Amino acid sequence: MSYSENAIVAFIIEIWLTLRMSDLSIIVLSIIALYIIAQWKILEKAGEEGWKALVPFYKTYMLFKISWHGKVYWFLLLSYILGIISLIFFMTILKNIRFMPYLILILIEIVPFIINIRLWVKLSKSFGLGIAFAIGLILFNSIFIMILAFGSSEYKRSIDNIETQKSCQ
Numbered sequence: 001m002s003y004s005e006n007a008i009v010a011f012i013i014e015i016w017l018t019l020r021m022s023d024l025s026i027i028v029l030s031i032i033a034l035y036i037i038a039q040w041k042i043l044e045k046a047g048e049e050g051w052k053a054l055v056p057f058y059k060t061y062m063l064f065k066i067s068w069h070g071k072v073y074w075f076l077l078l079s080y081i082l083g084i085i086s087l088i089f090f091m092t093i094l095k096n097i098r099f100m101p102y103l104i105l106i107l108i109e110i111v112p113f114i115i116n117i118r119l120w121v122k123l124s125k126s127f128g129l130g131i132a133f134a135i136g137l138i139l140f141n142s143i144f145i146m147i148l149a150f151g152s153s154e155y156k157r158s159i160d161n162i163e164t165q166k167s168c169q
Helices: 003-045 050-054 056-068 073-093 099-126 131-139 141-150 159-168
Strands: none
Touching: 003 050, 003 056, 003 141, 050 056, 056 099, 073 099, 099 131, 099 141, 131 141
């Protein structure tokens, strides 16, 4: 094969790979869009406006609100503050690598991890589903969010949370 034939073959392979990558990006964008639509539907099932799923921080706040039934402020704030602190620690770790900062980073990341697990468990219970569904939300979040959104489950406020809110007023 001559140089020009090699160039043509390389060009055809490059076009083919580009088309394959564009197919992949279309699939990824479709999955992201479906996930956003699922979150929109979950908020609508809970009696909130669906557009709130489009705003990242507000979407998280709304998930805490519908699953923790209004007692979210400190948990959400704590989760985000610890995430920022761990990011700062991670930036400083890159400068001087020692064992202690890694240990502190791990300890700081445990709290938001536990808060998120509690979020998924409470969200599952808020829709009348059990611990098995909550484990699915924790391990296979995207799939179970879509099941929750497009399934037949309905939003239910737990009785003990309603009684707690009435006693606080």
